[in-house]
Amino acid sequence: MTRLTACIDMMDEGIGRVKAVVPELPAADVVLTRLLLMVSGCLQEEVERKLKPYKLNDSDFRTLVILFSRADGSSTPGELCDFTAQGATNMTRITNALVKRGLITRGTSAEDRRRVVIRITPDGRRFVRKMLPPMFPRVSAAYIGFSDADKRNLDRLLRKVAVNLDQLNADVQS
Amino acid sequence: MTRLTACIDMMDEGIGRVKAVVPELPAADVVLTRLLLMVSGCLQEEVERKLKPYKLNDSDFRTLVILFSRADGSSTPGELCDFTAQGATNMTRITNALVKRGLITRGTSAEDRRRVVIRITPDGRRFVRKMLPPMFPRVSAAYIGFSDADKRNLDRLLRKVAVNLDQLNADVQS
DNA sequence: AGCGCATATTTCACCAGTGAAATAAAACGA
């Protein structure tokens, strides 16, 4: 696998050449977008690599961790679809897989019996508690050399992008 | 689709609860990572949405744009695999698709006849020139409200993360 | 009681990408 920095260098040169041909190109914005996509692609690989030995993919694990992080340890398929940005079809597959492994249970809600209630099991909680700590060092390694101000800044700017993207998506509807 | 900001709020609460149970969690770093992944997932969707009407996916288009951006308009499969982070299998599929549409040609190198040379065609160049400008407004929209300093900062911090990730991946080998 | 709506599941056909193995061609080096 080629280094990320080599790809970035290559992009910087490429953008320059494209800009020469298409002058209206907003080079800075395009570079920021490509940087975001490259970096997060690499982070994604990093996460998947950690999960692979446990035969879990990121979607499965994220779903489980969301349940872990809820006050009552439960949620519904629809809600999980929203939070994980998955379709219903895939959510069904994910819950099937997690139920089969005994990490969650699937039951029906008492109040609204259309509703399926998904709940993390004690086994599921144990699993998450065991999985998380070994991931921490490599997560933190991505931000080595960042001052507190750097982290605050990156946090702030990413949240700002998120707001803009929500705005953009809201406009699409109208 | 749920708004990104709603997902972020939900994550902030969830992280707080997880931290209460797993105190060694590097909350700030995990939040930064999740923000990066969420934001770039959304950017990715944005790009794909633009490309969909042309029956192209991001990998195909990125490959084409890389060729467009090269000084001589050509490259080789291996090089493109590196730059696009694709496997050889998939690169073969991509080039097949682009050749079929007449956007690139596939030939053999004169110097090293093992080597396949992929070159963008005049049609390919026209296509890219036509595709790019309509994408600009929506790319730039992601950075509305950013000062020049904000953009410089985001650029700098993302490149810093990239360097760290390269370091991390280099360590894996050793 | 009955209609409309929301929620979830299943099925099906599909797209995108992976990983491993087999094949081929040609450069390169002893």
Added chain:
DNA sequence: TCGTTTTATTTCACTGGTGAAATATGCGCT
């Protein structure tokens, strides 16, 4: 010249995810 290595392609089985349509269930309203 012969073996090794590099580069690319193809095939195969597989994973992960999408989108649409059909089905079922049950809430809430009139």
